[in-house]
Amino acid sequence: MSxxxxxxxxxxxxxxxxxSVGGIGSLSIGALAKTTGMxxxxxxxxxxxxxxxxxTVIRSAAERFVDMVVAPSLKEPRGEPRVRALxxxxxxxxxxxxxxxxxxxxxxxxxxDQPGPARDALVETQNDFQETVERAAQIAIQEGxxxxxxxxxxxxxxxxxxxxxxxxxxxxxxxxxxPARAEKAFNALLERSH
Amino acid sequence: MSxxxxxxxxxxxxxxxxxSVGGIGSLSIGALAKTTGMxxxxxxxxxxxxxxxxxTVIRSAAERFVDMVVAPSLKEPRGEPRVRALxxxxxxxxxxxxxxxxxxxxxxxxxxDQPGPARDALVETQNDFQETVERAAQIAIQEGxxxxxxxxxxxxxxxxxxxxxxxxxxxxxxxxxxPARAEKAFNALLERSH
DNA sequence: TGACAGCACGAACGGTCGTGCTATTTTGAG
DNA sequence: CTCAAAATAGCACGACCGTTCGTGCTGTCA
Numbered sequence: 001m002s003x004x005x006x007x008x009x010x011x012x013x014x015x016x017x018x019x020s021v022g023g024i025g026s027l028s029i030g031a032l033a034k035t036t037g038m039x040x041x042x043x044x045x046x047x048x049x050x051x052x053x054x055x056t057v058i059r060s061a062a063e064r065f066v067d068m069v070v071a072p073s074l075k076e077p078r079g080e081p082r083v084r085a086l087x088x089x090x091x092x093x094x095x096x097x098x099x100x101x102x103x104x105x106x107x108x109x110x111x112x113d114q115p116g117p118a119r120d121a122l123v124e125t126q127n128d129f130q131e132t133v134e135r136a137a138q139i140a141i142q143e144g145x146x147x148x149x150x151x152x153x154x155x156x157x158x159x160x161x162x163x164x165x166x167x168x169x170x171x172x173x174x175x176x177x178x179p180a181r182a183e184k185a186f187n188a189l190l191e192r193s194h
Numbered sequence: 195m196s197x198x199x200x201x202x203x204x205x206x207x208x209x210x211x212x213x214s215v216g217g218i219g220s221l222s223i224g225a226l227a228k229t230t231g232m233x234x235x236x237x238x239x240x241x242x243x244x245x246x247x248x249x250t251v252i253r254s255a256a257e258r259f260v261d262m263v264v265a266p267s268l269k270e271p272r273g274e275p276r277v278r279a280l281x282x283x284x285x286x287x288x289x290x291x292x293x294x295x296x297x298x299x300x301x302x303x304x305x306x307d308q309p310g311p312a313r314d315a316l317v318e319t320q321n322d323f324q325e326t327v328e329r330a331a332q333i334a335i336q337e338g339x340x341x342x343x344x345x346x347x348x349x350x351x352x353x354x355x356x357x358x359x360x361x362x363x364x365x366x367x368x369x370x371x372x373p374a375r376a377e378k379a380f381n382a383l384l385e386r387s388h
Numbered sequence: 389t390g391a392c393a394g395c396a397c398g399a400a401c402g403g404t405c406g407t408g409c410t411a412t413t414t415t416g417a418g
Numbered sequence: 419c420t421c422a423a424a425a426t427a428g429c430a431c432g433a434c435c436g437t438t439c440g441t442g443c444t445g446t447c448a
Binding site: 003007039 | 398
Binding site: 020021022023025026099100101105106108109110111112113114122123126127130151153154157158160161162164165167168169171172173174177181182184185188192 | 354356359363366
């Protein structure tokens with residue numbers, strides 16, 4: 001890896017931490033330059049525009065999520081174990097990976113009314129994951145773990161609703177029982193899917 | 195109502211719309227002055243600081259929510275009808291009241307890692323509503339609508355998770371079936387609570 | 389040795405930010 | 419109608435914003 005891409009990656013990693021806390025809007029070139037110990041202009045040259053920086057950050061977050069959550073889960077046995085792995089890893093990822101929790105949660109609320117490339121990129125990653133969950137549920141039907149008339153789209157909707165609420169209750173309301181509540185809700189969802 | 199408070203209320207109303215779209219961080223004195231047709235300084239004098247402006251906006255949003263959702267729901271018959279009214283009105287409020295949808299959703303993700311009075315005020319309103327839902331569920335138990343061993347805290351958690359996911363799927367992902375999905379999830383929740 | 393990218397730097401640009409002052413206008417009570 | 423008080427405007431400030439520009443290193447290749 002050349003010096004350039006190395007530096008760029010370091011910048012993006014730092015940007016991910018900042019964005020997970022304050023949102024993508026609070027990502028300022030100046031602040032990012034300060035924390036990385038670079039000059040504003042030197043940092044800026046790597047991206048060409050703030051919009052490009054934001055896009056790079058979002059794509060990097062998506063890659064991380066695929067590496068840490070999706071890919072390992074797909075190695076689990078087909079059916080319910082895989083579905084469960086997707087859930088567990090999603091929750092763990094949000095607790096551990098970034099100081100501000102799940103960056104997609106922050107970005108979702110921030111960009112939902114702000115059309116543009118950043119929003120488009122985010123929506124794409126979210127739809128991709130939604131489909132991943134649906135596919136895993138479909139396979140669980142084939143394997144006989146879930147009942148045949150299960151509405152997999154509805155399953156994915158409720159899957160997302162639980163992970164969202166986990167973030168909301170744990171991060172915002174500061175409730176320490178959020179993981180247990182989410183776990184219980186997910187178990188009930190699995191139960192209903194049998 | 196004196197001229198002053200009248201103007202102030204108009205400012206806050208405008209601020210609510212702006213904040214529901216771009217978040218509380220994007221609420222700038224200058225932009226707000228422009229849309230209300232006032233001077234920056236004249237507008238500023240009503241609040242004294244930006245933090246006070248933000249707090250006023252959050253409190254105003256909370257009042258609106260109580261007026262439009264909580265209060266009318268409490269006039270519904272005790273038990274399941276009241277619980278259902280809380281749900282229906284919460285969803286309708288988010289669709290209709292503000293251009294950016296539910297402002298608490300936006301603020302929740304924005305402030306979850308930013309300690310301060312604004313966050314505190316927001317958390318308070320959310321906890322209040324959570325308790326309102328729990329109390330309504332408790333009453334539904336007394337009325338014999340819900341089963342006696344229902345975990346009302348868990349019920350409130352899943353209640354919030356559905357409304358959150360409704361916003362996420364509808365606003366961000368742009369899915370038109372979000373209301374139907376949320377409705378279906380809520381009906382399933384009620385079913386399990388019987 | 390000389391030419392040439394790649395990379396980072398400091399300085400500066402026009403704007404907007406929040407926030408102070410001091411006037412000026414508007415309001416409402418006597 | 420008067421006059422103090424309240425409300426608003428005008429102006430200026432320092433700080434930070436994203437961006438552009440010219441420049442200087444440093445290592446590679448001819």
